Amino acid sequence: MPIFIDRRLNPKDKSLGNRQRFLRRAREELKRSIRDQIRSGRIADVDAEHAVPMPERGTTEPSFNDNKASGNRQHILPGNRHFAPGDLIPKPGQGSGARAPGNKVSEDDFRFVLSREEVLELFFEDLELPDLVKLNLKEIHAFKPRRAGFAATGSPTNISVGRTMRNSHGRRIALRRPKQQELDAIIQEIATLESEPAGAATRQRIATLREELERLERRRRRIAFVDPVDIRFNRFDARPIPNANAVMFCLMDVSGSMGEREKDLAKRFFVLLHLFLKRRYERTEIVFIRHTHEAHEVDEDTFFYNTQSGGTIVSTALDEMHRIIGERYPAAEWNIYAAQASDGDNFATDSERCIKFLDGKLMRLCQYFAYVEIIDEREAHIFRATENGTSLWRAYSTVEAKWPNFQMSRIATPADIYPVFRRLFARQPAVRKSA
Amino acid sequence: MARQANKPGLLFSGSDWDFGKLSRAYEAIEALAIEELHLDIYPVQMEIISSQQMLDAYSSVGMPLMYRHWSFGKHFLYQDLLYRKGGRGLAYELVINSNPCIVYLMEENTMALQALVTAHAALGHNHFFKNNHLFRQWTDAGAILSYLDFAKSYITRCEERHGLAAVEAILDAAHALMEQGVFRYRRPPKLSSERQREGLRERLEYEERSYNDLWRTLPSAQESKKADGVDARMAERKKSLNLPEENLLYFLEKNSLILEPWQREIVRIVRIIAQYFYPQRQTQVMNEGCATFVHYTLMNMLFDRDRISEGAMLEILRNHSNVISQPAYDDPRFSGINPYALGLDMMQDIQRMSIEPTAEDRDWFPDIAGHGNWREVLLEAWANHRDESFIRQYLSPSLIRKWRLFVLADGADKPHFEVASIHNERGYDKIRAALANSYDIGANRPDIQVIDVDLLGDRQLRLQHRVKDGIVLDEGSRDSTLRHVRNLWGYEVSLVAVDAQTGTVIHERSTSQIAE
Numbered sequence: 001m002p003i004f005i006d007r008r009l010n011p012k013d014k015s016l017g018n019r020q021r022f023l024r025r026a027r028e029e030l031k032r033s034i035r036d037q038i039r040s041g042r043i044a045d046v047d048a049e050h051a052v053p054m055p056e057r058g059t060t061e062p063s064f065n066d067n068k069a070s071g072n073r074q075h076i077l078p079g080n081r082h083f084a085p086g087d088l089i090p091k092p093g094q095g096s097g098a099r100a101p102g103n104k105v106s107e108d109d110f111r112f113v114l115s116r117e118e119v120l121e122l123f124f125e126d127l128e129l130p131d132l133v134k135l136n137l138k139e140i141h142a143f144k145p146r147r148a149g150f151a152a153t154g155s156p157t158n159i160s161v162g163r164t165m166r167n168s169h170g171r172r173i174a175l176r177r178p179k180q181q182e183l184d185a186i187i188q189e190i191a192t193l194e195s196e197p198a199g200a201a202t203r204q205r206i207a208t209l210r211e212e213l214e215r216l217e218r219r220r221r222r223i224a225f226v227d228p229v230d231i232r233f234n235r236f237d238a239r240p241i242p243n244a245n246a247v248m249f250c251l252m253d254v255s256g257s258m259g260e261r262e263k264d265l266a267k268r269f270f271v272l273l274h275l276f277l278k279r280r281y282e283r284t285e286i287v288f289i290r291h292t293h294e295a296h297e298v299d300e301d302t303f304f305y306n307t308q309s310g311g312t313i314v315s316t317a318l319d320e321m322h323r324i325i326g327e328r329y330p331a332a333e334w335n336i337y338a339a340q341a342s343d344g345d346n347f348a349t350d351s352e353r354c355i356k357f358l359d360g361k362l363m364r365l366c367q368y369f370a371y372v373e374i375i376d377e378r379e380a381h382i383f384r385a386t387e388n389g390t391s392l393w394r395a396y397s398t399v400e401a402k403w404p405n406f407q408m409s410r411i412a413t414p415a416d417i418y419p420v421f422r423r424l425f426a427r428q429p430a431v432r433k434s435a
Numbered sequence: 436m437a438r439q440a441n442k443p444g445l446l447f448s449g450s451d452w453d454f455g456k457l458s459r460a461y462e463a464i465e466a467l468a469i470e471e472l473h474l475d476i477y478p479v480q481m482e483i484i485s486s487q488q489m490l491d492a493y494s495s496v497g498m499p500l501m502y503r504h505w506s507f508g509k510h511f512l513y514q515d516l517l518y519r520k521g522g523r524g525l526a527y528e529l530v531i532n533s534n535p536c537i538v539y540l541m542e543e544n545t546m547a548l549q550a551l552v553t554a555h556a557a558l559g560h561n562h563f564f565k566n567n568h569l570f571r572q573w574t575d576a577g578a579i580l581s582y583l584d585f586a587k588s589y590i591t592r593c594e595e596r597h598g599l600a601a602v603e604a605i606l607d608a609a610h611a612l613m614e615q616g617v618f619r620y621r622r623p624p625k626l627s628s629e630r631q632r633e634g635l636r637e638r639l640e641y642e643e644r645s646y647n648d649l650w651r652t653l654p655s656a657q658e659s660k661k662a663d664g665v666d667a668r669m670a671e672r673k674k675s676l677n678l679p680e681e682n683l684l685y686f687l688e689k690n691s692l693i694l695e696p697w698q699r700e701i702v703r704i705v706r707i708i709a710q711y712f713y714p715q716r717q718t719q720v721m722n723e724g725c726a727t728f729v730h731y732t733l734m735n736m737l738f739d740r741d742r743i744s745e746g747a748m749l750e751i752l753r754n755h756s757n758v759i760s761q762p763a764y765d766d767p768r769f770s771g772i773n774p775y776a777l778g779l780d781m782m783q784d785i786q787r788m789s790i791e792p793t794a795e796d797r798d799w800f801p802d803i804a805g806h807g808n809w810r811e812v813l814l815e816a817w818a819n820h821r822d823e824s825f826i827r828q829y830l831s832p833s834l835i836r837k838w839r840l841f842v843l844a845d846g847a848d849k850p851h852f853e854v855a856s857i858h859n860e861r862g863y864d865k866i867r868a869a870l871a872n873s874y875d876i877g878a879n880r881p882d883i884q885v886i887d888v889d890l891l892g893d894r895q896l897r898l899q900h901r902v903k904d905g906i907v908l909d910e911g912s913r914d915s916t917l918r919h920v921r922n923l924w925g926y927e928v929s930l931v932a933v934d935a936q937t938g939t940v941i942h943e944r945s946t947s948q949i950a951e
Contacts, residue, residue: 002479022508062915071906079763080841088851
């Protein structure tokens with residue numbers, strides 16, 4: 001008799017530790033491919049699995065191997081049909097063996113899938129997010145158990161007594177389990193008969209009654225009052241906590257001064273806000289508004305990749321946003337978030353209009369308005385220290401002073417992005433409680 | 436089908452398996468194997484696993500317990516990809532040379548397959564592991580699982596104490612040298628001091644007995660040797676380090692100048708695992724052939740005795756013929772010689788020769804042709820051979836004709852392959868020798884040995900690669916492997932390639948020439 005062990009019950013993912021070690025080793029290259037994918041992909045797709053090519057550096061396993069293109073060797077092959085000793089066969093192409101170099105996928109050349117967590121981990125790396133925030137973003141949904149009928153299995157604490165007793169009652173009727181009253185009646189009758197003077201007929205009657213009583217009692221023992229088949233449990237469904245809808249407005253200046261680097265930083269800024277919103281709201285929509293001296297709502301591709309020439313009038317974008325909110329996203333039903341990225345250039349007199357517009361209309365509607373000004377890395381240390389800056393910066397500073405839900409920052413590297421959102425993430429616990 | 440299911444003798448019916456059926460099938464198969472084939476096996480432990488767990492086992496070199504390393508993660512990703520894309524099916528079973536013999540069965544298998552796999556792995560492989568001399572000599576089936584357990588926890592402890600990066604660096608380097616980390620030959624055991632004295636006494640006695648005054652008149656050999664004192668010093672040095680040494684990992688473990696004790700222990704773990712697998716790599720054809728022969732014979736016996744239904748037998752035969760298919764060299768599916776097919780055919784050939792030999796067989800194999808008891812012949816072959824010697828000994832002309840084997844000579848500098856031998860009278864011996872050589876791992880893997888190290892001088896470790904037939908090392912992987920050797924040794928390492936026939940130096944490469 002062999003020993004049988006059912007290993008299917010063992011914990012899964014035995015090789016997870018190896019996978020983590022591998023990912024750590026290939027981290028730099030993986031980060032680069034994720035960054036490339038984020039740069040070229042859609043904002044909403046960041047939050048998903050990604051297939052990446054196997055990195056080359058650092059993941060080869062060398063050993064002493066023969067050079068296939070040197071020396072004399074012999075191949076022993078089956079299936080000779082027409083060769084005779086001494087026949088010469090031209091070598092196929094550059095290949096060096098009769099075993100024609102197969103076009104099999106080499107072990108070092110394939111794509112594999114990174115899970116959502118791993119992608120986010122790599123994405124977060126330069127952003128310098130606090131751990132708590134990372135955890136928050138990676139968490140999927142909050143669930144709440146909800147009653148959803150009954151189940152035949154469950155934990156004892158969830159037994160539904162009412163339903164169980166109902167089943168038991170039905171079964172007892174169906175199987176004709178003798179009732180207590182019936183037994184009582186027979187016992188009663190026996191007692192009365194026994195108290196009477198004994199005659200042959202009475203004795204006969206008592207005997208049949210006792211037999212009947214015994215039969216009934218046996219039957220009662222056999223048919224349980226509550227049988228395991230009666231038991232029902234309350235069933236609970238994990239339902240995601242209902243969240244309201246959110247809309248995220250991405251505003252960006254696309255005039256010529258916004259180059260490749262600026263757009264890449266802006267994209268990360270938008271991605272981060274989107275990740276955050278997606279975590280908190282069941283439904284998140286994104287509206288892309290780009291502007292030069294006039295603003296348009298566009299799709300994501302156009303937003304990031306099409307250039308448009310023209311001057312810069314920021315208030316047109318705010319105007320457009322206001323119009324869209326009025327048309328499609330009534331503030332009572334939607335949580336409105338806005339993220340604006342710009343290099344700070346603006347038409348001189350327009351900044352005043354922006355202040356008025358934000359102050360008077362938009363900030364009232366928005367949950368949060370984040371503005372980033374993308375500056376040159378070389379200027380970073382100059383600008384950080386001073387309140388001076390572009391006209392838009394100075395104008396927005398007054399808004400920031402007045403509205404607590406307005407955040408602004410100058411960013412030169414990815415690490416600068418997070419502080420813009422700091423307040424947003426800090427408010428998280430309060431929101432969770434209300435949910 | 437329903438009628439068949441009711442037949443009393445059947446071991447199972449239907450395609451679903453359960454533990455009762457598995458156990459019944461195992462017992463019937465085991466009884467038959469011991470009674471009819473005289474197999475001798477370790478007790479069996481069958482484990483049911485899922486496809487995910489099979490992939491896990493694949494990526495950690497087929498062992499149930501393994502330390503953690505990134506390369507296993509990489510292999511897992513690769514296997515997983517192939518499996519998911521349908522590029523490769525998973526094995527139906529996996530068997531581990533341990534006592535008790537552990538057999539993994541995939542949960543997806545049908546009952547007929549489980550029976551087939553039981554006969555194949557739990558009896559065929561199991562018998563081979565227990566009886567083949569290579570395994571008996573080099574592996575300790577009873578201890579391997581607890582050793583792996585130790586290895587895993589030891590390396591985990593090292594990771595905790597010294598950090599992942601430090602452990603990984605040692606493992607990377609040791610893995611690169613796994614091929615060169617095995618002993619191919621056993622050394623004579625060290626004599627006890629009693630035996631040494633005994634030997635000395637015997638020699639003195641012999642000298643006394645054979646004393647002849649005439650020897651005194653010969654000039655002494657001492658004087659001529661004095662001249663090359665440098666050579667003598669070098670010989671002394673080599674002797675003290677037991678050089679040349681073919682087992683690089685062993686040498687580094689014992690003599691490295693920079694390794695800490697825990698690092699030596701890790702190198703040792705990798706070396707012992709490499710050594711454990713070495714017999715398996717030398718007996719692929721025999722091991723699979725033995726298992727395939729056993730399952731084929733046993734399943735047919737069971738069918739003949741009405742223990743297996745026709746439907747199940749058809750399924751078994753279908754899988755069997757998939758496993759042993761051998762496409763011809765020009766078939767797009769051809770990927771080398773299938774060890775299952777070659778092993779099974781050779782063993783069935785031996786069976787045929789011992790029962791009904793032809794005149795040719797009597798010429799070639801006087802010992803076994805018409806022997807009559809094929810069981811005995813096979814048991815003997817399974818116990819005493821490895822692939823190379825098995826083929827050299829038993830590959831018959833009739834099988835060479837059946838396979839239509841031929842030899843292609845391939846010179847790197849020539850534009851053509853040349854057909855060297857085919858299946859004719861003149862070719863049989865040559866094909867047999869060539870095929871046997873191609874299974875000789877010792878001769879096919881690069882022969883790299885430690886030849887010298889000057890511990891009092893510059894501490895340079897000198898390796899020598901003996902180049903056979905002009906086959907040199909691949910340069911890219913050679914350089915990165917040498918870098919790993921240096922990491923373990925601590926000082927400069929050089930590799931000199933020497934032609935095995937002429938002894939001329941082909942080239943020399945030192946780690947100081949390799950850019951970081």
